[in-house]
Amino acid sequence: MGSKPDKPTSSSPTDRLSQVTNHINPPNTPRKRRQKSDSALPADYSDILAQISTLQNLAANPDPNHVGYARQKAAGKLWVRERVNRLFDPGTFYEVGSVAGTVEWKRLAGIKEEPVAFTPSNNVQGFGALRGRKVVFTADDFSIRAGHADGALVEKTIYMEKMAIELRLPIVKLVDGSSGGGSVTTIRTQGYSYIPPLPSFSQVAKQLELGIPNLGAVLGPAIGLGAARVVSCHFSVMAGDIGSLFNAGPKKASRLTDLGGPGMHCTNGTIDNLAADEEGCFEQLRTVLSYLPNHGLALPPVIKSQDPVERSCGSLRTIIPRKRTRMYNPRTIIETVVDAGSWFEIGALWGTTAITGLARLDGRPVGIISLNCEVNAGALDALGSQKLTRHLKFLDTFNIPLVQFVDVPGYAIGTVAERSATMRHGVALGTTYFSTTMPVFSVITRRVYGVAGGLMLDCRDPRMRIAWPSGEWGSLPLEGGIDVGHAAELRKIEKEKGKEARELRYKELDEEYRRLMNPVRSANAFAAEEIVDPALTRRITSAWVKHVYEELLPIRLMDRANGKIKPVFY
Template identity: 45%
Template structure:
């Protein structure tokens, strides 16, 4: 029992640390509709699995005789735990201690959390609730000098993007370096109503621009539509559940292949509703998400980024248990045309699939790039060309299903045509350099102007071209590999997933890695 006094002191200090900022600050956190960092970790991880690192780090006050009078823990907690049975690293800001400001923290803890995830090859979940940067200007007076800014541990943040799955949850006011941490991830969420994110908060912005409240400046609606944050959630509990689902599709690091999930759905399942999913009227839109849901394993589609680049639908799914990255277009938004935002969304998603070795399934109905003055002002063609580069640089197995349209440069971006064209088309397929409806007047202008009855001549030309439009004529020339009964699509996609599984090659992607 020689060391019993020290063990008692250890337990005392750990108990002081568990009090965080004290009862009053904890009550204020709850009154604002937010959990404390320890409650968050407890709800996110499997029960009883959290092993904290650095529990004794903080600011202590000692009496003249050297005994501890008070202790305030550092406002960043981290450690290891299990999530759905798999080991992960989790780190979170403690807003009850100086509002999560970095000048109340010990930045070495954040650095070690990132380094631990990287070197142990484990996913990292960031629970962000504070600035996490250099602190307020009051720190200058405390230090007695200013300093040239730097981002401690950012080398590990960048390295992790290329190595392990990174999830960031914006759970309260997030500003400065905290916002950079939030977006430097593979998947990010923000809690609607109780969390906001800013480069600088309303008080700073008001000095140089308009006076806005927290929601108008950096609420969930702002960032999910701009694409800075992937998804908004209604509660912290929903954020934790989506974190579990997101990570379930991915390996613990790029040095492994994504794990196969449960096989609860018949690969040969057929759905007669697919026969009428695509309207005969080419101008009529349809809902793409029900099509996705019936093709993939039941209940497995996990959509990400729904409010940004809305003409493009992206998410994870399973086929015969195998995880895949799925891309589709939503005809309800710009007719499915790719605008600048959709192109940016596609780049990031293809890079995510490439980083973690996920085969890609692309459900194609692309009328082309968005056109018009707004498309030109937003540099759509520049972003679109970058999206094509991402597609052509991808090396993961790729399968495209042409549901309806494939026109122009964007339509050609359905896959890298120089690779094996693992591709099928539905009988509703309609393709070309541009839609016939939009090009007849230009291509046949002289003939139409010379005709005694231009309307009759237009109808005659349309009827003639319509015969050329049949997808079966394209198949005769092997310009489309196979036309299929839509009800066969699921079985063919499951076959693709099983063929692709052994082709997934673990390892780092390349010198640049993944960029947020």
């Protein structure tokens, strides 16, 4: 059967033009408006913004009857957001992850819902400013699960660690708890146990390598991962009234004695400094940061000094006693030479045979090292060597030149010194002196003896150093040195002529050696490059530091950017 013929269509030009016109300008026929449903959402997203605002308000205003919050206040500790507000410059706190946490939602009509309860992530993180310097930070909230891991904490922490690297900003860590360390309750929540991961530590290692300042404060019990995070910092401080540090939880550690507190960890070098309270910790964090660049490819910040470079230090002419057995206060020398009020000591309670810290000369940051003749006569012991090693690496990391005041009789001797591996740590100090590359200027104030003296003064070529008229040096001090070098002669005299004759000969030898050890004789032979009036020390060191900042440090930064210099902190 044949098919029906198609219906004829209009093909006139007028019909085709009419069709095209209708497509371009459709007829103005009114459309029916759709009825607004009860679940319609506002065009300005005010519903979402209201939910965020509600959660932020819940996080910022905790229930005072909450057991964790009540425990925090009963322990005399600031709540985490109180800490943040007191630490940072007013109005500079910007939170990242402000609504991360666990929410209890109430279902409304349609797809609408509203939060009725909120347990924030137990770590407040974000940005802030310390005396105008922008930083990233993490702050544990011990009032929630004692700072143990929750669903958002690890990711938040890793994110901020990465931000510090990406933005080249210092990072501040306020530790109170485990900083996201594990809890056995996680096993019940997940239904299985796990091999402990440590995903954030690769970022920490990279920050240390890049010279991004890591500053930590112990504001409660730093436990496990929390302890590791603060100890890995370039600088750490503990609040003496509430701070403690444990490798494991306090219950496990409580079976032992004398663990955790500042009396342990601020005297063994685990934590650098002690502060009386939280406010003291905050002030130390601000102060340390003021000496440091944002990262290793920048210069330390220079400020205008009100202390004249030409200021004479006449009191230094008499600070070293002529009687060699008398001691003096080495910190007085430091405070006299550097800009007034700029001396900040690091590690005052441990490794006390050595003194380390930061200061300024004409507004420029410098590292300071001095030996402490008031402890063990200044002989370097194991802890003193470790302290100096750490400080040298710190200065090298942040491109800070070193000014050192040298009065060292050598390494400590005796049973205690040998049991604590003094020579091993002394050699480690020596390799650090010679492997770091920041500029070094030495001021010989009194004694330079043995290997310890040699490695401190011979670590740069050419040497940049001056000596005071009180300087004395040699392979070993005369006390003991005469006994060793003239042992056979003195034994023979004592055997043949008696003890009195031996003592007389010893006195003759002592006087002869002391006459020959006149520092001017060393300068005659150019064994001491220059002996100067101690009153000129500030002027001389300030001029050197000025040259270093203007000429040498810019070259160092280029070398570091090109990979020629690779400081290592840990």
